Amino acid sequence: MAESVNQHIKPFNTKRNSKGNLEISGCDTVKLAQTYGTPLYVMDEVTLRKIANEYKNAFSSYEKVNLMFASKALMTGAIAQILHSEGFGFDVVSGGEIYTLLNAGIDLKYAAFNGNNKTYDEIENALKNNIGHVSVDNFYEISLLNSIAQKLGKKQKILLRITPGIECHTHEYIQTGHLDSKFGFDLTQTDEAVRKIQNECKNLEITGLHAHIGSQIFETKVYYDEIGVLMKELKRLNDTFNLNLYEINIGGGLGITYIEDDCPPSVDKIAGVILTSIKDNCEKYNIEPPALYIEPGRSIVGTAGVTLYTIGSSKQVPNGRKYIAVDGGMADNPRPSMYGALYSAEIANNKEDMPLQTVTVAGRFCESGDILIKNIELNSPQSGDILCVYNTGAYGYSMSSNYNRVLKPAMVLVNNSQSDIIVKRETYEQLTQNDVLVREKVR
Numbered sequence: 001m002a003e004s005v006n007q008h009i010k011p012f013n014t015k016r017n018s019k020g021n022l023e024i025s026g027c028d029t030v031k032l033a034q035t036y037g038t039p040l041y042v043m044d045e046v047t048l049r050k051i052a053n054e055y056k057n058a059f060s061s062y063e064k065v066n067l068m069f070a071s072k073a074l075m076t077g078a079i080a081q082i083l084h085s086e087g088f089g090f091d092v093v094s095g096g097e098i099y100t101l102l103n104a105g106i107d108l109k110y111a112a113f114n115g116n117n118k119t120y121d122e123i124e125n126a127l128k129n130n131i132g133h134v135s136v137d138n139f140y141e142i143s144l145l146n147s148i149a150q151k152l153g154k155k156q157k158i159l160l161r162i163t164p165g166i167e168c169h170t171h172e173y174i175q176t177g178h179l180d181s182k183f184g185f186d187l188t189q190t191d192e193a194v195r196k197i198q199n200e201c202k203n204l205e206i207t208g209l210h211a212h213i214g215s216q217i218f219e220t221k222v223y224y225d226e227i228g229v230l231m232k233e234l235k236r237l238n239d240t241f242n243l244n245l246y247e248i249n250i251g252g253g254l255g256i257t258y259i260e261d262d263c264p265p266s267v268d269k270i271a272g273v274i275l276t277s278i279k280d281n282c283e284k285y286n287i288e289p290p291a292l293y294i295e296p297g298r299s300i301v302g303t304a305g306v307t308l309y310t311i312g313s314s315k316q317v318p319n320g321r322k323y324i325a326v327d328g329g330m331a332d333n334p335r336p337s338m339y340g341a342l343y344s345a346e347i348a349n350n351k352e353d354m355p356l357q358t359v360t361v362a363g364r365f366c367e368s369g370d371i372l373i374k375n376i377e378l379n380s381p382q383s384g385d386i387l388c389v390y391n392t393g394a395y396g397y398s399m400s401s402n403y404n405r406v407l408k409p410a411m412v413l414v415n416n417s418q419s420d421i422i423v424k425r426e427t428y429e430q431l432t433q434n435d436v437l438v439r440e441k442v443r
C-alpha cells in the first residue's frame, strides 16, 4: 500500500460494499448518482483532510512554514472552509478566487496574490481586504501596485516572482520555471526591479522571492535546485541592496498518481528534500533559515475527487475501437483533450464479475477530441452503468466550461456515510441569466 495520499489512485476509503457497488467513505456511489444525478463530482473529506495533515506533519519540524493551497486547482466555499480549518492559507490569482474566500468568511491575510496580469480592480480589492502578500510578477505591476497602495495609504508586503531557469519533465503547458516563460522576472532583471522598488515605491515592502517550477512533478532534485536558486538570489540581493529579505515561496507542483505507471514522491519525501535544501543553502550562504511558503494544489485535492458519469450510447467501429459515451466529457474535465492527460476508471455498479472489455470512453461534446480515456479495460460496460473516473479533484471543476451549453455538474462532499451538496448543479435559468435578448425591431 502506498504511503502518501498522492500516491493512491482512489480516495482513501474506497471499496465495494455488500451490494458490490463502489463506496467512498461509506457512501454508495450508485446511490449518489441516483440522488444527485450525473455527471457528479464527488469529494471525499477524509482523503482531503488526510493529505492536508500529511503536509502539516511533513513540515512540522520547520517552524516558519506557511502551507498555502493553490486555489486554482479547486476553489469552492466549502473546500476553502475545510482547508482553512486545517490551517492552510491560499494562493489566489483572481478577483473570483478572492471573492470566494471572502464569501466563505476567510480573512485575506491568509492569502497570497499571484498572477502575471492582475487587474487594477483586483489589486485594489485585495489590498482593501488586507491580502497577506502580493507576488509581483513584472515591472508594470510594480508601478501599478505601488500607485494603488499609495492611494489606499498602505504599505504592501510583496515577494518578487522570479524565473529560476529550472526545467522539469512535465507537459510543456504546465511547465513554468524554465527561462523563456511568461511568468516572473528573469534573474538578469531582479537588480533593476529591486532598484525600482527601493527608489520609486515607498508603499511597497519587499520581503522575499517567489518561484514556481511546474505542475505534476515527479522529480525531487528540481525542488532542491529551485531552493538553491532562490536562496542564492536572496543572499545576493540582501548583500547588494542592503535588504533584509527573509521569505521564499517555492510554489507548488507535486504530482499525483492518475494511472498505475505514475510514481510521484510522497509528501514526506518531497518535504525532506525541501528542508534539506534549505539547510544546505543556509550553511552555504551563512544565512538564517527563511520563512517558507509552499503552494500545493493538485496534490491536495486531486486524489480526493472522483467524477461519476452515466454511460449512454456505444459504438463498435467495424474492425476498430469500441466507444462508450458518457454524459459528460471535455466541459467538466478538459484535461484529456488539453494535455493528453490519462485517467483510471471503473464501473461503479456491481459488475466486477463480468468480463473485461477494452473500450474508449468518449465524452458527449461535439468534437472528436472529446475522449476522456483511450483504451481502458472495464467490466462489460453498457448503457445505464455508472462510470467512476478517479483523480478528478484538481483542475476539473476549476477548468470546467459550458461548452455546447451543457450545465456544470454538482459537487458533493462525502464523509462518514453522509453526503452533502457543496456545489449545486447549474440550471438552465442560470445558464441563460446573463443573456440579453435583442429588441423586437432589431430582429
Ligand code: LLP
Binding pocket: 070, 072, 073, 091, 114, 174, 176, 211, 212, 214, 215, 216, 251, 252, 253, 254, 295, 296, 297, 298, 299, 335, 339, 394, 395, 399
Ligand atoms: N503556485 C503557482 C504560482 C502556480 O502557478 C501553480 C499552478 C501552483 C502553485 C499549483 O501547482 P500544483 O501543486 O497544482 O501543481 N491546469 C493544469 C495545471 C496548471 C498549473 C498552473 N499553476 C493541469 O490541469 O494539469
